[in-house]
Amino acid sequence: MKPTELSGLPEGVGEHLEGEGVEELYPPQEAAVDCGVADGENVVAAVPTASGKTLIAELAMLSAVERGGTALYIVPLRALASEKKTEFERWEEYGVDVGVSTGNYESDGEWLASRDIIVATSEKVDSLVRNGAPWIDDLSCVVADEVHLVDDRERGPTLEVTLAKLRRINHDLQTVALSATVGNAPEIADWLDAELVDSDWRPIDLRTGVHFGNAISFADGSQREVPVDSGGKQTPALVDDTLDEGGSSLVFVNSRRNAESAASRLGGVTSDHLTDQERGELRELATAIRDVSDTATSDDLADCVAKGAAFHHAGLSSEHRDLVEEAFRDRLIKVIAATPTLAAGVNTPSRRVIVRDWRRYDPEFGGMKPLDTLEIHQMMGRAGRPGLDPYGEAVLLAPNVDTKEELFERYIDGEPEPVRSKLAAEPALRTHLLATVASGFANTREEILEFLDNTLYAVQSAGSAQLESVTDTVLDYLDANEFVDREDGQITATEIGHTVSRLYLDPMSAAEIIDGLRDAEGGDRSAGQYGSRGGLSDPDADEADESAGFVSGNDLLDDDALADAEDEGEPEDAESEAEADDVSALGLYHLVSRTPDMYQLYLKSGDREEYEEELFEREEELLGRTPSEYDDVAFEEWLAALKTARMLEDWASEVDEGRIAERYGVGPGDIRGKVDTAEWLLNAAERLAGELDLSNVVAVREAKKRVEDGVREELLDLTGVRGVGRKRARRLFEAGIESRADLREADKSVVLGALRGQKTAENVLENVGREDPSMDGVTADADAERVGREEDGGQASLGDF
Ligand code: ADP
Numbered sequence: 196m197k198p199t200e201l202s203g204l205p206e207g208v209g210e211h212l213e214g215e216g217v218e219e220l221y222p223p224q225e226a227a228v229d230c231g232v233a234d235g236e237n238v239v240a241a242v243p244t245a246s247g248k249t250l251i252a253e254l255a256m257l258s259a260v261e262r263g264g265t266a267l268y269i270v271p272l273r274a275l276a277s278e279k280k281t282e283f284e285r286w287e288e289y290g291v292d293v294g295v296s297t298g299n300y301e302s303d304g305e306w307l308a309s310r311d312i313i314v315a316t317s318e319k320v321d322s323l324v325r326n327g328a329p330w331i332d333d334l335s336c337v338v339a340d341e342v343h344l345v346d347d348r349e350r351g352p353t354l355e356v357t358l359a360k361l362r363r364i365n366h367d368l369q370t371v372a373l374s375a376t377v378g379n380a381p382e383i384a385d386w387l388d389a390e391l392v393d394s395d396w397r398p399i400d401l402r403t404g405v406h407f408g409n410a411i412s413f414a415d416g417s418q419r420e421v422p423v424d425s426g427g428k429q430t431p432a433l434v435d436d437t438l439d440e441g442g443s444s445l446v447f448v449n450s451r452r453n454a455e456s457a458a459s460r461l462g463g464v465t466s467d468h469l470t471d472q473e474r475g476e477l478r479e480l481a482t483a484i485r486d487v488s489d490t491a492t493s494d495d496l497a498d499c500v501a502k503g504a505a506f507h508h509a510g511l512s513s514e515h516r517d518l519v520e521e522a523f524r525d526r527l528i529k530v531i532a533a534t535p536t537l538a539a540g541v542n543t544p545s546r547r548v549i550v551r552d553w554r555r556y557d558p559e560f561g562g563m564k565p566l567d568t569l570e571i572h573q574m575m576g577r578a579g580r581p582g583l584d585p586y587g588e589a590v591l592l593a594p595n596v597d598t599k600e601e602l603f604e605r606y607i608d609g610e611p612e613p614v615r616s617k618l619a620a621e622p623a624l625r626t627h628l629l630a631t632v633a634s635g636f637a638n639t640r641e642e643i644l645e646f647l648d649n650t651l652y653a654v655q656s657a658g659s660a661q662l663e664s665v666t667d668t669v670l671d672y673l674d675a676n677e678f679v680d681r682e683d684g685q686i687t688a689t690e691i692g693h694t695v696s697r698l699y700l701d702p703m704s705a706a707e708i709i710d711g712l713r714d715a716e717g718g719d720r721s722a723g724q725y726g727s728r729g730g731l732s733d734p735d736a737d738e739a740d741e742s743a744g745f746v747s748g749n750d751l752l753d754d755d756a757l758a759d760a761e762d763e764g765e766p767e768d769a770e771s772e773a774e775a776d777d778v779s780a781l782g783l784y785h786l787v788s789r790t791p792d793m794y795q796l797y798l799k800s801g802d803r804e805e806y807e808e809e810l811f812e813r814e815e816e817l818l819g820r821t822p823s824e825y826d827d828v829a830f831e832e833w834l835a836a837l838k839t840a841r842m843l844e845d846w847a848s849e850v851d852e853g854r855i856a857e858r859y860g861v862g863p864g865d866i867r868g869k870v871d872t873a874e875w876l877l878n879a880a881e882r883l884a885g886e887l888d889l890s891n892v893v894a895v896r897e898a899k900k901r902v903e904d905g906v907r908e909e910l911l912d913l914t915g916v917r918g919v920g921r922k923r924a925r926r927l928f929e930a931g932i933e934s935r936a937d938l939r940e941a942d943k944s945v946v947l948g949a950l951r952g953q954k955t956a957e958n959v960l961e962n963v964g965r966e967d968p969s970m971d972g973v974t975a976d977a978d979a980e981r982v983g984r985e986e987d988g989g990q991a992s993l994g995d996f
Contacts, residue, residue, distance in 0.1 A: 510862025948979025
């Protein structure tokens, strides 16, 4: 079937597709059309990677728009949202408006109402539903990309509940779900009342095999000789072999560190295969990469790229990733060593995929655990670029015959696992039940259970009482923390419960934050639990503390602070300023870092001692009680939160990014990620403190602003000016311009000296509202300029405060 033969699409779309090289629909696409995907029918498409799933989604969405409706495309990762949006934007010339919603959870979604296709993560959609975005009611089509991720412990439940909610709000909603080939596709189709397209068709042959000794043995029984020198390694030999044929390789490894070291080693292989022209282009690319950020990761990546190799993992900034992916697609970069997290979703096919690590460390498992067949298949599916490669090859590596047999059995001949709902896990239900009650979806226990009946979990656990019993536990928790009220069988969200749900917080994070802020108000922080830890050594006492979050939340109920807060009423402004000084930024950063909504930094070996020392020195600043050292898990977490908090404090004290990366062993993407999460949680804390009339609102706001701008307190006024970041603000400050008012009055030559660059200085002055921002004829003040230069040369000293 040709795209132009399809009816029901906006005019010109069929021709456009043909112009792109889609001459015939692929068989699974045609099967989806036969199931009615372009006529508003529900369809689940379980097909391999790179088999044209996106077009199935596009047919559904574009035909929905043509019928006057709107469509929502749910992506699994934020990093993929803008990529998909760009992809769909080619339909704008046919009158289809595309929007993406990736911002912070609570940001305004109003403008999205005017879009025809909206791209968002499931978290974002969930948040929009909670906040009652009106356009949600009018949706006519929803597409869930990578729906097999409902199996994911962390994020699966949100996708599952979001789909259930959307389908309940709008009974006529067309649901299209795209999935990898999984063990139980019929069950997913059953859950979504959908027709099923279940296929293992691929546009390009995929040969899978295992390399052992001096050859790859393929599933079809053939062999390919790829010798490895004695003492040599398999991966470089395989990469070299692909390069001999002019192909590129994607190497999957199990950690960021491994990705970086593999890329560095593989640079030695690729550099021998480069032409002079490629060398020149790679040098330029390396410079562009170095310019992205001033960190060791950036430098390391640039060094590899100059040799034609790269690494790819979630610690890279999005600019880094874009540069690497594009150069790989252009065949300039010859090999990427990647962790699977992002690479699985990003469209970077290559001739050969080498799955070097098929096991990953799993703390729950207590050792190295084999990856799921589904996940390995997703990686292997990246092999072969249609139209460019004659075929794709996916190779696993075995050091001995036994492993070779195991790999064949598990991954080559083995079927992918069935997808299992993770909704019954407590943290997931805690969050989603509160939201369900708060948004009025269900207001009795029976209604809640009825709503949960629309989930995959219900399909999979038919007849079991587990969901019911966890539901009861969670309702008790929400009640105990005053997030819901239960009266005569009616369950309603309290005011604070509504806020928590709208803020998209895990209720346990909210309980922790409220608890910590009240504790600070109570003023008993200086007790110094850690200093007197000998007194807390009763191991039995620790056991009672097992469900730390629960206890912490429930403690609220009989906390004197609660009564105090209520009695006191509105705190005086002056008083709250005074109180504000009592709570340090570190204390607040620690508070938000220990909530379940923050991924804390790991404590590496040797860290424990350092942070115990830090805890000893700064315990008074922390809000809440330090867990006993004998409660190993809780104590470790407390220290990990302290490490995270100190990283945030460094950032908010203008410590250079490169230095932070080095000190905490993280990449620039991690720093940004933690800063964003902290900003969001502190914003939530500010709202909660305001609503509960707590006196530390001002301190929270200031800590938030500092982390947002990455500056010390005294620069906050200056960073409020558009175009003034942490470095420029510091230079202005050092040159004697300490506030916006100063900036409006200051001698222009000083401004020019501190800011360097006439255009920058003019923009900044214009943004601060100076009447005549022109710098014509102004010469930079030498002293101010020198401040700038010293700061550049001595940036590290900023971190030594
Ligand atoms: P998936 O989402 O299944 O991993 P994609 O939708 O990204 O795969 O498709 C992979 C590539 O195949 C894309 O570059 C797409 O343009 C191309 N493609 C999709 N359908 C067809 C078709 N019918 N004919 C030719 N190319 C196609």
